[in-house]
Amino acid sequence: MKPLAQLYVQQFKTTLAMMFQYRASLLIWTIGQVLEPLVYLIVWSVVANSSGGSIGDYTTADFAAYFIVLMLVNQVTYTWIMYEFEHRVREGILSVALLKPVHPIHSDIADNISSKIITLPIMIAIAIIFSFAFHASVAPPPWAILVFIPVLLLAFLVRFVLEWTLAQAAFWMTRVSAINQSYFVAFLFLSGQIAPLTILPHPVQILSLLLPFRWLINFPVELLLGRLTMIETLIGLGAQCGWLIVSIILLRIVWRAGVKVYTAVGA
Amino acid sequence: MAYAIHVRDLSKFYVVNQQETGTKAAFQSLVHRRKAEVRAVDGISFDIEPGEIVGFLGPNGAGKTTTLKMLSGLLHPTSGELNVLGYVPSKREAVFLRQITLVMGQRNQLVWDIPAGLTFELNQAIYRIPRDSYRSMVTELTELLDLGSLLKRPVRNLSLGERMKCEIAAALLHRPGVVFLDEPTIGLDVTMQQRIRTFIAEYNRRFGATVLLTSHYMADVAALCKRVLVIHHGKLLFDGELSGLLQQFTSHKTIIIQLDNSTANLNDYGEVESCEDGRYTLRVPKAETARVTERLLAELPVIDLLVEDPPIEEVIARVFAQEEK
Amino acid sequence: MSYFRIFLAFLRVSIYVETAYRINFIVQLFQSLLNLGMTLGGLAIIFTYTNLLGGWRPQEVLALVGVYFLVGGIIRLIVQPGMEQLIESVRDGTLDFKLAKPADAQAIVSLQRVEIWEILDIILGLGVLAYALVKLGETIGVLQAAEFVLMLTAGSVIIYSFFLILSTLSFWFVRVENILVIFQSVYEAGRWPVSLYPGWLRYGLTFIIPVAFATTIPVEALTSRLNWQTLAGAIALSIALFIVSRIFWKIGLKRYSGASA
Numbered sequence: 001m002k003p004l005a006q007l008y009v010q011q012f013k014t015t016l017a018m019m020f021q022y023r024a025s026l027l028i029w030t031i032g033q034v035l036e037p038l039v040y041l042i043v044w045s046v047v048a049n050s051s052g053g054s055i056g057d058y059t060t061a062d063f064a065a066y067f068i069v070l071m072l073v074n075q076v077t078y079t080w081i082m083y084e085f086e087h088r089v090r091e092g093i094l095s096v097a098l099l100k101p102v103h104p105i106h107s108d109i110a111d112n113i114s115s116k117i118i119t120l121p122i123m124i125a126i127a128i129i130f131s132f133a134f135h136a137s138v139a140p141p142p143w144a145i146l147v148f149i150p151v152l153l154l155a156f157l158v159r160f161v162l163e164w165t166l167a168q169a170a171f172w173m174t175r176v177s178a179i180n181q182s183y184f185v186a187f188l189f190l191s192g193q194i195a196p197l198t199i200l201p202h203p204v205q206i207l208s209l210l211l212p213f214r215w216l217i218n219f220p221v222e223l224l225l226g227r228l229t230m231i232e233t234l235i236g237l238g239a240q241c242g243w244l245i246v247s248i249i250l251l252r253i254v255w256r257a258g259v260k261v262y263t264a265v266g267a
Numbered sequence: 268m269a270y271a272i273h274v275r276d277l278s279k280f281y282v283v284n285q286q287e288t289g290t291k292a293a294f295q296s297l298v299h300r301r302k303a304e305v306r307a308v309d310g311i312s313f314d315i316e317p318g319e320i321v322g323f324l325g326p327n328g329a330g331k332t333t334t335l336k337m338l339s340g341l342l343h344p345t346s347g348e349l350n351v352l353g354y355v356p357s358k359r360e361a362v363f364l365r366q367i368t369l370v371m372g373q374r375n376q377l378v379w380d381i382p383a384g385l386t387f388e389l390n391q392a393i394y395r396i397p398r399d400s401y402r403s404m405v406t407e408l409t410e411l412l413d414l415g416s417l418l419k420r421p422v423r424n425l426s427l428g429e430r431m432k433c434e435i436a437a438a439l440l441h442r443p444g445v446v447f448l449d450e451p452t453i454g455l456d457v458t459m460q461q462r463i464r465t466f467i468a469e470y471n472r473r474f475g476a477t478v479l480l481t482s483h484y485m486a487d488v489a490a491l492c493k494r495v496l497v498i499h500h501g502k503l504l505f506d507g508e509l510s511g512l513l514q515q516f517t518s519h520k521t522i523i524i525q526l527d528n529s530t531a532n533l534n535d536y537g538e539v540e541s542c543e544d545g546r547y548t549l550r551v552p553k554a555e556t557a558r559v560t561e562r563l564l565a566e567l568p569v570i571d572l573l574v575e576d577p578p579i580e581e582v583i584a585r586v587f588a589q590e591e592k
Numbered sequence: 593m594s595y596f597r598i599f600l601a602f603l604r605v606s607i608y609v610e611t612a613y614r615i616n617f618i619v620q621l622f623q624s625l626l627n628l629g630m631t632l633g634g635l636a637i638i639f640t641y642t643n644l645l646g647g648w649r650p651q652e653v654l655a656l657v658g659v660y661f662l663v664g665g666i667i668r669l670i671v672q673p674g675m676e677q678l679i680e681s682v683r684d685g686t687l688d689f690k691l692a693k694p695a696d697a698q699a700i701v702s703l704q705r706v707e708i709w710e711i712l713d714i715i716l717g718l719g720v721l722a723y724a725l726v727k728l729g730e731t732i733g734v735l736q737a738a739e740f741v742l743m744l745t746a747g748s749v750i751i752y753s754f755f756l757i758l759s760t761l762s763f764w765f766v767r768v769e770n771i772l773v774i775f776q777s778v779y780e781a782g783r784w785p786v787s788l789y790p791g792w793l794r795y796g797l798t799f800i801i802p803v804a805f806a807t808t809i810p811v812e813a814l815t816s817r818l819n820w821q822t823l824a825g826a827i828a829l830s831i832a833l834f835i836v837s838r839i840f841w842k843i844g845l846k847r848y849s850g851a852s853a
Contacts, residue, residue, distance in 0.1 A: 007389075007393060046788050133790075263341060
């Protein structure tokens with residue numbers, strides 16, 4: 001375990017140095033991360049206002065709180081590996097990783113966490129500003145705040161493993177953009193990014209229960225908003241653990257198959 | 268003694284789609300693709316003892332890089348036996364990967380935007396190099412490769428030669444027992460090529476590592492390798508000492524002659540390869556060397572005369588040209 | 593006009609390159625449809641809960657979506673690729689080849705690359721717009737149509753000039769590769785009427801990153817929301833920005849070629 005910890009520490013230093021070079025790109029990326037939930041926040045607030053102040057069990061202020069928390073949860077859980085992997089396979093950069101005696105997923109996780117350690121304070125500051133601007137507030141019970149930490153951690157792990165596994169489609173196809181986009185669109189509707197799942201049409205809600213996405217975004221957000229009972233939280237935790245196991249199994253299978261394809265054809 | 272590298276009947280075949288030119292053929296290919304088999308490596312066998320520096324010579328596409336990739340686990344062989352330090356490379360076991368290294372010309376492991384030194388530290392963590400071992404290695408490599416303050420500068424600010432030095436250093440931090448170098452001097456200027464050759468020889472001397480290097484620069488191989496493997500069209504044409512290569516494949520000698528005047532016609536003495544200011548280079552069959560030399564000395568105003576083996580490049584080129592037929 | 597012929601030449605190259613891979617077409621079509629479906633899906637959900645979005649009727653928002661895709665397609669077809677190429681060629685020095693050509697450099701770099709598959713987005717956008725217009729039918733007169741075309745043109749010029757200014761920055765700052773991405777991210781906000789947004793955001797989307805001119809304002813012309821101040825302002829801004837961007841471009845070019853600015 002200790003050598004792995006050292007690897008993560010070193011990756012953090014590496015990522016930190018790289019981010020300093022790319023601070024302009026980082027700023028641009030952050031704007032995108034903020035703008036999307038902000039736009040939905042505004043749109044739903046407008047709709048709520050014109051419908052007597054609330055839609056379903058969300059008032060205008062509730063919508064604001066929902067999307068601000070969502071912005072943070074999204075920031076903590078998102079990955080960029082699906083864009084990156086195709087590039088790695090195509091340019092043969094993956095060969096360099098395959099020569100190393102550690103699984104490449106570790107440096108990716110480390111890189112992901114490292115860059116978020118830096119951007120998260122900025123996002124939290126923005127979230128606080130938005131809370132004032134949109135009169136949003138959260139009042140979760142203390143147990144919910146405690147449980148939120150492991151829930152968020154699980155959400156991050158599941159999303160990371162899932163997207164890393166999906167990214168390996170690059171081993172088999174040269175144009176993964178179609179797959180990536182399909183994933184992101186499904187994610188948008190079924191995770192709660194476009195609207196709280198409770199106000200989406202019934203078929204969508206049912207579908208979201210069967211797929212992993214809602215447990216990565218909607219579930220942690222609702223938890224911190226204090227909208228879940230203990231039972232519902234336990235079910236959610238169970239779902240997260242279940243999906244973690246499933247995605248790790250999938251990862252191992254797909255990775256082994258992918259490396260076989262890659263090393264058969266030529267690095 | 269156990270071999271460091273053991274290869275028996277190693278082969279790598281690819282099946283590729285044939286692309287036709289022309290519109291009619293293009294439409295035909297939509298329905299029926301013709302396939303062809305490419306034999307990148309075709310049944311080669313050799314054994315390398317620990318501590319040897321072996322050169323892999325061959326033109327582009329001969330199968331050198333393919334062989335190296337199979338030896339390092341990046342490529343699965345189609346058939347044959349392959350063993351490095353007792354491990355099967357394609358299994359890619361961590362304990363195996365920690366004992367080898369592959370330096371490729373085009374694929375870089377140094378992270379582009381940060382100082383090379385940071386990538387070094389990353390490698391320390393990846394290969395689990397103990398701290399003192401790491402520190403002493405960095406010191407030694409800095410001294411041997413004259414890295415100076417290069418490690419503190421972002422890699423993208425380094426020249427190609429400086430970058431190559433750092434790449435090689437990064438690849439050797441974990442003191443691998445087997446070192447694969449794929450065209451390590453390509454694109455570098457002459458001084459840098461020389462420096463890297465000296466380094467490789469020194470590294471091999473100090474650490475007893477087995478070194479297998481590919482190159483299409485004869486100078487690399489001549490300077491470093493007692494033993495060469497010549498490969499072409501996936502087949503091993505020669506395995507032995509460099510001098511033996513010359514013996515086996517040359518049938519000619521080169522006579523360099525300096526004349527008093529520059530208007531002589533030497534065509535009936537032998538094949539004139541070049542002529543510059545009265546200095547001629549002649550190519551003559553080995554058996555005739557003595558006779559032609561006698562005639563030249565007798566019949567022409569010779570200032571200087573020298574008999575040489577043809578340049579190794581030429582020998583190799585002719586070997587390959589012969590193989591083509 | 594010879595610049596048109598230059599454009600055709602670049603277009604032909606793009607077509608040869610892209611049609612070599614038939615799969616490209618299918619993939620692009622799939623992605624465009626997916627993108628459109630996603631946008632329309634979001635719209636459908638919103639309008640199950642309300643009849644008006646900030647005063648806009650569903651058909652009007654649909655028209656906005658059509659224009660969003662149409663203008664987005666135009667930008668990604670001809671404006672963005674050339675500018676991306678420009679930034680890259682400043683970095684690796686290949687700009688010199690283009691400057692050596694006997695035509696205006698700005699025209700060359702602007703027309704130099706055509707992402708032909710974006711034409712799918714343009715067609716889809718036009719389709720959605722046409723459908724929305726049919727639904728709006730009775731309220732579209734000749735005046736609105738004319739204003740619409742005018743605002744669309746002005747918006748395109750503004751966006752082009754904006755891109756040119758951003759790209760010209762690469763003559764001074766080397767690491768601006770991603771600067772055009774900022775437009776992509778912010779453009780997403782153009783799917784909704786800009787009037788929905790709070791003042792500060794509306795200001796940003798109009799005067800800092802001029803998304804509003806590309807999407808909302810042309811549709812406002814169609815839906816009779818346009819007042820003459822906005823109309824005049826858009827036209828004036830488009831002319832001013834075009835001139836400013838050209839001057840800025842010339843300054844940047846001088847600097848690049850080594851002459852004193």
